[in-house]
Amino acid sequence: MLISTMNCLDFYDLYRKMNIKTDAIFINQCDKNSFFEFKVGKSKVRCFSFKEKGVGLSRNNALMRSSADICIMSDDDMIYKDNYLEIIKKQYDLKPMADMILFNSLVKSNEGVRNNVTRNGRVRHYNCLKYGTVTFTFKRESIIKNNIYFSLLFGGGTRYGSGEDSLFIWSILNKRLKVYSSTETIAIVNNYVSSWFEGYTYSYFYDRGALFKSLMPYNYRILIIQFLLRHRDLYKKNNFKFKDVYKIMREGAENL
Numbered sequence: 001m002l003i004s005t006m007n008c009l010d011f012y013d014l015y016r017k018m019n020i021k022t023d024a025i026f027i028n029q030c031d032k033n034s035f036f037e038f039k040v041g042k043s044k045v046r047c048f049s050f051k052e053k054g055v056g057l058s059r060n061n062a063l064m065r066s067s068a069d070i071c072i073m074s075d076d077d078m079i080y081k082d083n084y085l086e087i088i089k090k091q092y093d094l095k096p097m098a099d100m101i102l103f104n105s106l107v108k109s110n111e112g113v114r115n116n117v118t119r120n121g122r123v124r125h126y127n128c129l130k131y132g133t134v135t136f137t138f139k140r141e142s143i144i145k146n147n148i149y150f151s152l153l154f155g156g157g158t159r160y161g162s163g164e165d166s167l168f169i170w171s172i173l174n175k176r177l178k179v180y181s182s183t184e185t186i187a188i189v190n191n192y193v194s195s196w197f198e199g200y201t202y203s204y205f206y207d208r209g210a211l212f213k214s215l216m217p218y219n220y221r222i223l224i225i226q227f228l229l230r231h232r233d234l235y236k237k238n239n240f241k242f243k244d245v246y247k248i249m250r251e252g253a254e255n256l
Helices: 011-017 055-065 084-094 140-145 164-174 202-215 220-230 232-236 242-254
Strands: 002-006 024-029 034-040 043-050 070-075 078-080 100-109 112-115 136-139 179-190
Touching: 002 055, 011 024, 011 034, 011 043, 024 055, 043 055, 055 164, 070 084, 070 140, 084 100, 084 179, 136 140, 136 164, 164 179, 164 202, 202 220, 202 242, 220 232, 220 242, 232 242
Parallel strands: 002 024, 002 070, 024 043, 100 179
Antiparallel strands: 034 043, 070 136, 078 179, 100 112, 100 136
């Protein structure tokens, strides 16, 4: 389990609250540098605190320190089911060819409760951008061998407020690794407060344009247009017009 957190004061309490049953690495971004570890039963928990910020940097710090066969990406607002380990193991046993499996979590927010994985099957470029990091599990060896890491330019605490998850899974698919989704629920996510999302503002669309340019440097306009056609409600309810949002996203892309 690779967990990103900020200003954590009690790692043991957080480990217990998240209902983690496995080895874990906590990356705590705060105002100091420190390290310690402890054991819970047979599980080893390593806790790193770094005086830095950026969610991509946090996730990379955890990944580079892991030696596990399977990594589970996590945030500190997740609570895992008692049998999450058995669920994950079973799916990898059923799909030994899988390099990455995306698992469902029940997301609780001010808008209600939703599933973040709604179908079983292969994940391709055309449907991969809807999955966040909290769904990610993967074979560490597959990721390391292909030199895949999280972006330091996109995501909370960086220049562009989100998108490190999209770039990560896009890179995995570019390397022709096999990605699957599973509707099996492994956790609950309490997403009432976001550290980066401030609504569908100018900055949101500007950053999204930059992300699409990173994903497809030569054909990013295709991604912008399909996004605007599929998500009209996002900008219309905020009094944006199609041409205005297209201009903002083009600006973000061209200034990357």
